Amino acid sequence: MSSSTKARRPSSLFRNLSAKLASIPMVLTALVVFVGGTAWTVVYSFTSSKLLPKANFVGLDQYERLWSTRRWLISIENLAVYGFFSMIFTLVIGFTLAALLDRKIRGEDVFRTIFLYPFALSFVVTGLAWQWILNPDLGVQSVVRGMGWESFTFNPLNDPDIVIYGILIAGLWQGTGLIMCIMLAGLRGIDQEIWKAARVDGIGTVKTYVRIIIPMMRPVFITALVLIASGIIKIYDLVVAQTNGGPGISSEVPAKYVINYMFRAQNLGQGFAASTMMLLSVVIILIPWAYLEFGGKKRG
Amino acid sequence: MKTFSKLLGSAALLGASVAHAGELEVTHWWTSGGEAAAVSEFAKAFDATGNTWVDGAIAGSGGTARPIIISRILGGDPMGATQLNHGRQAEELIEAGLMTDLTELAEAEGWTDLVNPPALLDACTYEGRIYCVPVNIHSWQWIWLSHDAFAQIDTPVPSNWNEFAAAAPKLEEAGIVPLAMGQQGWQQNGAFGVMTIAIAGLDAWRKVVVDKDADAARGPEYAAVFEAAVDARNFASNSNVQDWNLATNMVITGKAGAQIMGDWAQGEFQMAGQVAGEDYTCLPGLGVNEILDTGGDAFYFPVIDDEETKKAQMALASTLISPEVQVAFNLKKGSLPVRGDVDLSAANDCMQKGLDILDAGGIMPSGDMNLTADTQTQIEDLMAEFWTSDMSATDAQERYADIIASAD
Known part of the structure; x- marks a missing residue:
């Protein structure tokens, strides 16, 4: 058996060739669909395309209009608030839950399932569920009032100033479970000897986590960070299901602006300009980070 | 042979039409x-x-x-x-x-x-x-009034917008939402359009929407419209529904005094078994300016x-x-x-x-026929913001005029 496999083992050139062949579809997809589509979008964002793309160049007009549109500015502001708090709270809550589970508590499986369960729901279901939970006549507010606290008011979805936090709550509820699981996997990867060594040196549990374990979990944190960041940039369905941008335009987000202007307002140029700005913001964050991460030092 | 091939042809045709008749x-x-x-x-x-x-x-x-x-x-x-x-x-x-x-x-x-x-x-x-x-x-230019709501406050059903505005505080005291309004841009925008025709009149509307005259949009006729819209916003401040038919339902059940909505609301009253003139009243052009868009x-x-x-x-x-x-x-x-x-x-x-x-020829072309979807969306966004914030009438008017100025 083994001798026959040995005899038929392909040459190294052939092995490389098949790997290359296998990756051709993905390479093509990446080049044509991702890079090509992106370049096309950027080019057409400088045109006055309406319902159909037309190569009618108007310079930076679409961008000037974009940045003087109140709805876009509100969208950006909402994304910034949502992104900032979502990033911090997801990491903190995710790590805390994972650390608590890691303390070898009883019924870990049950808790892990409970915490991860929301992730199994789509954003649309999450949004609708939280729309009801936060509805003043049906949800939290009426329950607390029913228990006797008559003046209790908690109605974020109908208050333009805090509506984005109502969405944030739903987003955190949905997303922290996954981050917790990733963190937990990271914690399980830490050698038990380190805990023993820390205990011998008399270092407290919290300090061990903060000073030793977290720095060791750097790759896990980066994975979590990328997952959270991509979730933030593409936030759309949660908002559509929960508030549809309302009240008024107070919970609009950039992705929704893009979709609305491309399809409902039949103004492709404006939608393309907005999506190019979204791409640009990702690039601005990504390039310095990638430079720091991969460019500065060569790790072998 | 000819008949046969004809027969064959028609059979084939039949077969085709059966396949996807x-x-x-x-x-x-x-x-x-x-x-x-x-x-x-x-x-x-x-x-x-x-x-x-x-x-x-x-x-x-x-x-x-x-x-x-x-x-x-x-x-x-x-x-x-x-x-x-x-x-x-x-x-x-x-x-x-x-x-x-x-x-x-x-x-x-x-x-x-x-x-x-x-x-x-x-x-x-x-x-x-x-x-x-x-x-x-x-046509959009209708306001639907609930007889039940006005019976509750012992006031005759208003016959125009001004009477309605006068009765609104009493409705509010009785715990009735004076004006039902679904919190969606197109509804708020539509209601605003109706008030424009009723209050500013057809000539001013024509200058703004058909001729895209931004100066007319900054003029006193439109200022009056925005003032009235601020009133309407206050009347509708407790209306927490989204879809238009839910807002219509508030009028049907007497929880709201009125709704500004197009004549498609009528179907809902009919489904609920209500009779025009007995259970509800409709006023074309808010009872002020009887013109319908087409x-x-x-x-x-x-x-x-x-x-x-x-x-x-x-x-x-x-x-x-x-x-x-x-x-x-x-x-x-x-x-x-x-x-x-x-x-x-x-x-x-x-x-x-x-x-x-x-x-009688009281017709006007509809906004859909004169404004592109792009301009409509911009106005809807402005209206959505206006109706849910405390934006002043003058600010809203200025921004409205800007959109008209850039409309194509």
């Missing part, structure tokens, strides 16, 4: 109770011609359905026929040659003489060719390269505008028929009012 998928966004009842009239009549109506209802308002419809047509997966509001929404699709030319059928059936007001057919016409079938006339729904037929389908499309086009179907459909829908030669003695109080106004 004029099956047409028809997309529309008529999903509320009254609307669904009306659209089934179309389906019934079309099925009676030996073809099959495949219902493609898309839930949500036109804002949700339109992008789906348009992307299907652009994406090469056209439906047999689709509802759209006629006007500028389909302009580019026609330009790109994606819509079927109905001119021959229209000439054969003499649509130009039948359709009243003629503006409806004009909106279907692009460079002299006809591309859609208007099916009804919808927007409405129309059916477009995307180009499909298949003879059977084309035949079925023509059959549907002809069915939609036939007198019996017009009457049956519009009675259920609460809208007005597009032809002046049908008998509508079964129409109720509100529809009769509408017909009288049409006869």
